[in-house]
Amino acid sequence: MTSRGQEPNESTDDAVWQDLVARLEQTPTAPEAAASSAPEQNVDAGLSDQDRVRALFENQPRRSPSGPRDYTPEEPDDDEDEGYHPPEPPALGTGEPLLVLAWFGAVGGPIALLLLAMFWRAAPLTMMLGVLAIFLVSVAFLILRLPKTRDHGDNGAEV
Numbered sequence: 001m002t003s004r005g006q007e008p009n010e011s012t013d014d015a016v017w018q019d020l021v022a023r024l025e026q027t028p029t030a031p032e033a034a035a036s037s038a039p040e041q042n043v044d045a046g047l048s049d050q051d052r053v054r055a056l057f058e059n060q061p062r063r064s065p066s067g068p069r070d071y072t073p074e075e076p077d078d079d080e081d082e083g084y085h086p087p088e089p090p091a092l093g094t095g096e097p098l099l100v101l102a103w104f105g106a107v108g109g110p111i112a113l114l115l116l117a118m119f120w121r122a123a124p125l126t127m128m129l130g131v132l133a134i135f136l137v138s139v140a141f142l143i144l145r146l147p148k149t150r151d152h153g154d155n156g157a158e159v
Contacts, residue, residue, distance in 0.1 A: 027058075099145070102138040109135025 047055065112131045116123045 098141075102141045102145075105134045105138030106142055109138065 109131055113128065113135075116128060116131070
C-alpha cells in the first residue's frame with residue numbers, strides 16, 4: 001500500500017467495470033418505456049425496504065432544471081409610463097463659451113503637464129508655467145461660479 005491509498009489491481013478493476021456496464025445495460029433508456037412495460041399491480045407487495053426505496057427513485061420522469069430564460073415577465077401597462085417624460089437634454093454646443101473654456105483648462109492643464117513631462121522633457125519653463133497658470137485660473141473661475149447661498153427650499157433631490 002502506498003501513502004495515497006490502495007494500489008490499482010487490474011483483475012478487480014476489470015470485474016468492477018464489467019459489473020458496472022452490466023447494471024447500466026439493464027436500466028431502461030426512456031422513462032415512458034419502463035412505465036409501459038411494468039405491470040399495473042401493487043408494487044409494494046413482497047418487496048424489501050431497500051427494493052421499495054430503489055423503486056421510488058428509479059424510473060422517475062426527468063425534470064429539466066428551470067433556467068433564467070424560462071421566465072417570461074408580464075408586459076408593463078402603458079398607463080404607468082405616461083406619468084413622467086424627461087426633458088430633452090440641450091445640445092452640446094449650446095453651453096456658455098467661457099464655462100466650457102474653463103473646464104477645458106481645468107481638465108486639460110494636468111493632462112498637458114503630464115504629456116509634456118513624458119514626451120518633451122526639454123520643454124521651456126515658460127510653457128510649463130503657462131499651462132500651470134491656465135489650470136489655476138480655470139479652477140479659480142469654476143470655484144467662483146459656484147452658488148454663494150444655499151437654496152433652503154430644495155434638498156438637492158431632483159427627479
